[in-house]
Amino acid sequence: MLRLFLGIGLLSATALTPPAFAADARTLQIVVSTDRQSLAVYDGDQVVATSKVSTGKQGHSTPNGIFSILEKERYHASNIYSNSPMPFMQRLTWSGIALHESGYVPGYPASHGCVRMPKSFAQKLYQMTAPGVHVVITNQPLVPQPIEHATLFQPSAPALDLPLFSDLQLRPTNAAFLPKSEPIQVATNDTASLPVPPAAPRLALADQAPLRILITRRDLRGNVRDLQALLTGMGYDAGAPDGMLGPTTVQAIQDFKKAHNVTTTGGLVSAELMKAVYAIAGKGEPPNGEVMVRQAFKPVFEAPAAIADPEEALGTHFFTAHDVDKIDGKAEWYGVTLENNLSRDAMKRLGITSEEQSGSLNAAGHALDRITIPDDARRKIEDMLTAGSSLTISDTGVGPETGDGTDFITITKNGGSSNRG
Template sequence: MFSRLVLGIGLLSATALTHPAGATDARVLQIVVSTNRQQLSVYDGDTVVATSKVSTGKSGHSTPMGIFSVLEKEIYHRSNIYSNSPMPFMQRLTWSGIALHESNSVPNYPASHGCVRMPKAFAKKLYEMTQPGVHVVIADAAVVPQPIAHATLFHPLAPSTHGPMFSDLELRPTTPGFLVRSEPVEVAMNDTAALPPPPPLAAPRNEAPLSILITRRGLRENVRDLQQLLSGLGFDTGTADGYLGPATVQAIRDFRSAHAMPATGGLIGPDLMKAVYAAAGKGEPPNGAILVRQGFKPVLEASATIAEPQEALGTHFFTAHEVDRTSGQAQWYGLTLEGDLSKEAKKRYGITSERVSEGFDAAERALDRITVPDDIRRQVEDLLTAGSSLTISDTGVGPETGKGTDFITITRKGGLATKKG
């Protein structure tokens, strides 16, 4: 249901704004670029608020596809990759050189070196509408965000009341005994010294949207868990940093030897993970991870569970709108992207089927299979604000995700540059 084409957008003019810039919360805007239509659309929820023709990467320099966000904005920018070429109203999507920007050459076909070129007037208007963190989805076909409700999606925690309520305090009359009289009765609270101290003033809430990624656990997460568990079992791994250093490798070998485990299936495999977890009394090892960033900085990382791990999850992207902390409700919109899951990735994660990751209800199926621990859910929901996003992907944290980025999910590689553009 999320991957339907935007049939109506083709009826709009090549460059159109359907309502004034700044008329909505910039945090909830979402930009969708269709490479086969050479078109950019700006959404507020499932409503198109602006659209324009664009020119994406040509053969040999194709624009990467996936889920991005605006990392940096600069009115007057010049490329340090392509002969100091001007890139006015630049909105950066990756630190390796992919951006949205104005160009004098925006034909109705791919012509750039990987960036998304826009006509001058529209580039300026779009620049005025957005802020860093605005989501940008690049796909072959045009995709439309659709409303979705699901129990796995996050909703804001209603505010809690700190300190004793008046109705909870013990009251005592000034005259002993049961009083039945018409005149007013003086009632006093117990000594204030017996009351708990008032809570400290809360720091102002950080309203920056969250970037949430739920994915399969990668090698680094598994190594870090092994390091912590092996150390607890008396096998010295050194620092639990998620890297396979000499001490960790030796600790794994010592554990295998102590438990008469054959060294088959690579240094770290499902057999080793299960054996170490069992020896530590931790049950089954987790197969999923939830990672959270806010303001381009990591704030939370924890385990999650993915049911039917042999089935691919696919790539799905959700954004939160109308986050109402009083009612504890949020309106989510979602879309599904097509991607190329490599043979290596399938083997690494034990994926044998992509059947349930396809079709109109693939996003709901993926959400059905994910379980987030209750304590982690509460932490996320306490920080949830409008414009927060959730990405579900099989492929983990990609190399484009780094310092000063949200989670960048590449569904199909293009002409990613090697330098900052």
Template sequence: MLLRPLFGLGLLATTAIVNPAFAVDARTLQIVVSTNRQSLAVYDGGEVVATSNVSTGKRGHSTPLGIFSILEKQRYHASNLYSDASMPFMQRLTWSGIALHESASVPSHPASHGCVRLPKAFARMLYRMTERGVHVIISGEPLVPQPMESALLFQPASPPVTAPLFSDLLLRPTTSIVAISNRPVEVAANDLTALPPPPAVLPVTAHAQPPLRILITRRDLRANVRDLQGLLNELGFAAGEPDGLLGPGTTEAIAAFGKAHDMPQTGRMVSPALMEAVYAAAGKGTPPNAEIMVRQDFAPLFEAPAIIAQPEEALGTHFFSAHAVDHVSGRAEWYGVTLENDLSTPAKKRLGIKSEAQSQSYDAADRALARITIPDDARQRIEGILDTGSSLIISDTGIGAETGNGTDFITIIRRAAGGG
């Protein structure tokens, strides 16, 4: 599936264009900002809802590129970084100072201190359309969400059967006439008086769950150390509390395991060879090299291990959103975009990435989805509470500093120098 930028859109008007039939459900909206075109487009799935010109960060204060969501909304806001500058109809994207907001100065070139400036009328209209949690994607070139299908993309679980099974019904004796002998015979029949009253309605409601925020990324050192500590403790090597920190007790346990299994220390202390040996000794199979993290309502919900095939290949950065989630039919519609990846040489070395060929291909999103395996129990948990507006991010780089308390997952692919 081609998720690369599409250029012949004809959307980049200098005044806002609004589709009068725009969706009333803000959960399905995505806002896409292009710093190269100085444009903004609001999408509901693959449909354009509204567009506008914008002004992003000037040189030295460039607007960060990546995947954000609206964290806070204020009709009247003053910058705490730039002399209490007025920022009406502010919609915050990071706690460090990046936001969408109204401005009296929206030239056709970058001019802000990092924020995305909006024309007055459009800023007010957009403020009315959105709610906290609406995703904002900032990229160089414009991006257009495309319909996606993949076995990895979650589908809602059907609701459980509420009527009792025949095997659960009470049996009572009754009398029947057998035609052959014309004699009464006692047989067992379902006692319908024992049935519970039928439910008034099926418990299926819109907005049953806040949308999920799902991130799949490569495992970091702390997650590996946490698992090692737990497994080493199980194997009798006292590694201390599984906190993910390489303290003295953990390093001693790793050294003791290496000595017991004739593994001389070479290179990194927590190496792939050590992980494989400890997992094998504990009978746990292949060690995970990825993590799936789930948030809901701006708070962590749960984490689970995952596997990335061909880990030496970059995954890229991809964003997917779920629409029309229907737990009765067990179907959801997914739309996705692929952002330009910007991995530095040190980052690639740290992550063990040797090639970016797949992440730069025309079908990069499909390739990334096909390489990821997650546990069945994690999938079942997600699909049981999946709702319209849920999202999935796939990224090589993990959780950045902007992701924290009171945020969704924030994925930065290029940083800004400041905000305002």
């Protein structure tokens, strides 16, 4: 299924293949190893380029996790370290982590948290990439491997005679997360000289931005949002379904519990309360998972998901889609499994008692086996799937670096303080 490779011989000096090999930046993936102080660029499982790097030194270590390039600047100066130059900067977080050129890349940790690259390589990499290209930072180097699994999404051609997704009723995401990015560009054909039936609109799917999909455990915000919708639907005014526990929502919960003689223990939004509300609303069991979708750094939609054996850690897994064929309904997926550094407090909060599956050789396959996604959410994702789309599976959910103008940023190991430069 999916193998975790820990011992690959990356070159310590810069190496690049012909640019034509990496013509589509959407499918590129950059892997940085902090142990090897190396960087490799992959297209699928093929190496496009390698280089030595210098990551964060002690006290300023580079965080591990899944990132993407948020913006690029040829000439950038650090806003923390006396305007220190950071040429050919490719930003990974709005808090200051970036890839950039440096005149000092000794091949051991030497930065304040950024990933330093030699001058010639930094310039060439800058030319190869585009915003949205993923960067995976780990201790040991990883090699993306092909993987097939029924849970992984396969493309479907959109209907041409109906508005796309008009029949779907998926929950919109919170508008507070809307970023400051440009709108998605959709290519159109010049039809001045060709008769085009008005009832057959077409989308230029190749020009759509790739999807960013995160499957994780349901958090308090998701539970509150569903409670608000269900309680309001049953006649208890819980306010707008925004996931916030305001006084209107608290009053609605109290009124519901009193009307139905429901007693709970623990916090206000307890497992007993969720089960009671879902049961009385006739909605079955409450979901314990969430699927979230972003595109072009903007939230698109969220939907519930089910995770079997929730006491087992899912681990952290990252998959990218290549060669998406809408006609044949096929996509090739490549994946890596990252180290999963869950603290004891995090395991207790998430109800995890075992990490046996997440530490196995087939950890990604086990995680995919346990996930069930509603058919309507799956159809919407598969209608929008393009080359370069990615899927992250993680126990820890939306990290603090995820926000306006970002993809989903998953931190598996925090760096030190003041990680800039």
